[in-house]
Amino acid sequence: MNIPHYISLNEVRTALKQVWGYDDFRPPQGEIINSLLSQKDALVIMPTGGGKSICFQLPALLKTGLTLVVSPLVALMENQVEELKQKNQKAALLHSQLSSFQRRATLQALEKQQLRLLYLSPENLLSPPVWERLCNPELKINGIILDEAHCLVQWGDTFRPAYQRLGAVRPGLLKSKPAGTKISIAAFTATADPSAQQIISTVLKLQQPDSFKLNPYRANLQPIVRIAWTPKGRKQQLLKFIQKHQNQAGLIYVRTRKDSEELAAWLTEIGYKTASYHAGLGATERRAVEANWLGGKIPFVVCTCAFGMGINKADVRWIIHFHAPHLLSEYVQEIGRAGRDGKPAEALTLISEPTGFLDGEDKQRQQFFEQQMLKQQQKAQMLVKKLPKQGEVTSVIKQFPDGATALSLLHSSGQLQWIDPFNYQILNKSGNGLNKQMQGGKQMREYLHTKKCRWQFLLATFGFGKEAENWRCGHCDNCRK
Known part of the structure; x- marks a missing residue:
């Protein structure tokens, strides 16, 4: 493992032992940490419980400057930040449920450059008070981590439209930073099939990312x-x-x-x-x-x-x-x-x-989900005719209640581009088909009714087709029949 000269392998292992108590890494943690220390973009797919958070927390703690961790759930942020604070590390979080006192304290720590890790939701990242402070030319930002990156694919079209604007964040920040500044982006998830990997890379505009992919199989x-x-x-x-x-x-x-x-x-x-x-x-x-x-x-x-x-x-x-x-x-x-x-x-x-x-019930639940998706897509296509060709997201949301979702769906279907995180331009082209979640629903139904080894089905679906050939786990319900 080649650690860049300014942080030795010894320093990395010492920090691992001091903060987490581990003597060494599990493969491929060392390679991922090396990639992030080198400030390369990365796409990391590791099974749940595989030790993903250490892979981005350790490089962030070893560097001078700030790493932003974009995270989907309050509970997830709270747990990770609480663990880091118990280890006396400089981490904080921002989310909608904080008191004004807590929020003010975190924003002051951000201004004074006292943090190594700042956890926040996509919505908070793009809120004016936070964005304004992140754009301070003197604030050194090393990288942006998208944790649980599959949420961008699952929720980014409709439920959490801010996800679709994340690709404009790096260029938006770099505009305010000194020439030659480098900000890397790394996406971490346990589950992304080849289609989801492509969406994550495209939306985030990853630049020649290092790719680390472990299959999701768990023998136990x-x-x-x-x-x-x-x-x-x-x-x-x-x-x-x-x-x-x-x-x-x-x-x-x-x-x-x-x-x-x-x-x-x-x-x-x-x-x-x-x-x-x-x-x-x-x-x-x-x-x-x-x-x-x-x-x-x-x-x-x-x-x-x-x-x-x-x-x-x-x-x-x-x-x-x-x-x-x-x-x-x-x-x-x-x-x-x-x-x-x-x-x-x-x-x-x-x-x-x-x-x-x-x-x-199951059929009704699935039909309701698909009908909601179709309705939202139809609304978005109708809104295209009313939206200005170029515009600003806040004014669109004020004018149209479903504006944020419409912009997100248009971006997802290739009909819109973000000029920066707050301004868009509609492109003169038609959309590229069905929402990915509609296709995903069909995949789920096929899995539930397959007669094959269930792990074989999962491996093939998540892009490990070669490994899945002639696979038989021996312990799923289908293998044991």
């Missing part, structure tokens, strides 16, 4: 898909599975906040210690649920996709998808919470019978 993780013939049958299967794993740590994933609250209430009513967790809870409530689960006070949580990213618990023995996710990338992320200690873990997904006659 056993995926199982079972049909629940009726809504009552689904609950019965859930109870049977929980009873089989009594006193073991687990997670139950559902799709909506309402599902999370209702299922947790029902399980509590029949005597189980559990809690609901979703993005609508306040920071204090979320922290309490996390602490109770991590500390073993409650064995499992009924949660939406908001739970799990960045929360480390090694001994999770099971995951249930009470409702299947819409996308395979979500599925792999969520089952990856289990078995981080290397011991066997089960991941059960419950699905309705294929016709939907006895239980139409």
Whole structure:
């Protein structure tokens, strides 16, 4: 491993030992850290629990200057920053739920250049008070990290339109910095198929990125898909599975906040210690649920996709998808919470019978999701005729309630370019087809109904086709039949 001359390999290993207590890296952590220390762009795909955060935190702490970590969830930021602060590292965060006092303190630390790592959401990064300070010519910014980069693909078109503007951030910052300044960009995720990798690289405008790709296979993780013939049958299967794993740590994933609250209430009513967790809870409530689960006070949580990213618990023995996710990338992320200690873990997904006659919930959920996507795309195409050819995002949002989503969808379909993070130009060309999430929904359905080895299907889908040839894991439900 060739570490640039200004930071020796010895210094890197010493910092690893001092801050994290590890003697050496796991492959390919050393190579990734070397790449980031050399200020190269990078695309990193490593399985959940593979030690991604050390790969960008360590280079940031070793350098003079600031590294921005763009992160999708408040809980994820809070967990990583809390861990760094406990290790006496110069890290802070900015998100919408901070008090004005906390926000002011972080902005002052940013102005005084007291931070090495600043965690923030795409929306906060592009807010005027933050952007203004980041554009200070004297503030040295070494790099931008996009953590959980698959969220750009999953949420960037509609739910979180600010993601589509991130490609304009580096050139926008460089305009205000001294000539010759270099800012690198690295994207980290556990799940990105070849199409998602292309979208991430294109949207972020990665420049000849170093690429690190490890396949998602986990030999200790056993995926199982079972049909629940009726809504009552689904609950019965859930109870049977929980009873089989009594006193073991687990997670139950559902799709909506309402599902999370209702299922947790029902399980509590029949005597189980559990809690609901979703993005609508306040920071204090979320922290309490996390602490109770991590500390073993409650064995499992009924949660939406908001739970799990960045929360480390090694001994999770099971995951249930009470409702299947819409996308395979979500599925792999969520089952990856289990078995981080290397011991066997089960991941059960419950699905309705294929016709939907006895239980139409799954079909209805999928149809609703697809209809929402189509509606949003149709609205965006109608708005094209009304939007100015060149404009500024804030004024468009003021004038059109769906303006931000429309701009994001137009950018995603190649009909719009961002001049800078706040100003756009509509291009005279037609869009490039269906939303990636619509295609992703089809992939998920194929996985749930495949007769092949489930790990073989996942490896092939995520771009490891050669490795997947003649693959048979021997421990998924299909292999064991």
